[in-house]
Amino acid sequence: MASQLQNRIVGSVILIALAVIFLPELLDGQPQQRQETFDAIPLQPELEVAEMPVTQVPEVEQFNGVAAVETVELDAEEAPVMRKSTAASPTAPTAGDLKQPGWVIQLGVFRNQASVDRLVEQLRAAGYPAYREATQSEQGVRHKLLVGPGLVKAELEADLPKLKELTDLNGRVFRYEP
Structure with a gap:
């Protein structure tokens, strides 16, 4: 009789453990995944550039190394x-x-x-x-x-x-x- 009681207790423990592990996953539904959204870089706008005459550029001496x-x-x-x-x-x-x-x-x-x-x-x-x-x-x-x-x-x-x-x-x- 003791062996039947032991078998039932072990079986119950296994069923409770399975319920604790798998039941939350079944009840949550599909897991949500976070995806980062990236903004697209806008294209460069077309601008009209006014041309201006260049006067005289001053000379600058630079260090030649x-x-x-x-x-x-x-x-x-x-x-x-x-x-x-x-x-x-x-x-x-x-x-x-x-x-x-x-x-x-x-x-x-x-x-x-x-x-x-x-x-x-x-x-x-x-x-x-x-x-x-x-x-x-x-x-x-x-x-x-x-x-x-x-x-x-x-x-x-x-x-x-x-x-x-x-x-x-x-x-x-x-x-x-x-």
């Missing part, structure tokens, strides 16, 4: 020796000066940092605000020898012959934006 700069690679022994100059002695650039936009003279790009540092010290002793800037290139680290910055391009261009006389390096004036 380092590719146009002649690269000079010298060792410390081969670096040019500076001649004495009677130039006025302006102060070296401060961190605040280097953050303002303007113009800068690039005298060359060197592989040897020691020769660039020596030239920077000689230029500073001659009264020019010189500094060096390290850049990464395909061949490794290169050091730019820079003088400036200045706010007026013509003033820096006027210094080019004096710097050529001092260092035997042809410099170029570039736009400087920190």
Whole structure:
């Protein structure tokens, strides 16, 4: 008798479990799926454009990049020796000066940092605000020898012959934006 009672209890438990699992799905109906709606982008309206004659467009100088700069690679022994100059002695650039936009003279790009540092010290002793800037290139680290910055391009261009006389390096004036 105990086995019949056990069979009925087990059967009842199974039926109750099936009812708990499947009955909610049957009573809910079809599950709703959320679909996002996308708005179509409207076509560009056709507009009539009135043509106006162009007056004169002002010339704007742009920075052409380092590719146009002649690269000079010298060792410390081969670096040019500076001649004495009677130039006025302006102060070296401060961190605040280097953050303002303007113009800068690039005298060359060197592989040897020691020769660039020596030239920077000689230029500073001659009264020019010189500094060096390290850049990464395909061949490794290169050091730019820079003088400036200045706010007026013509003033820096006027210094080019004096710097050529001092260092035997042809410099170029570039736009400087920190």
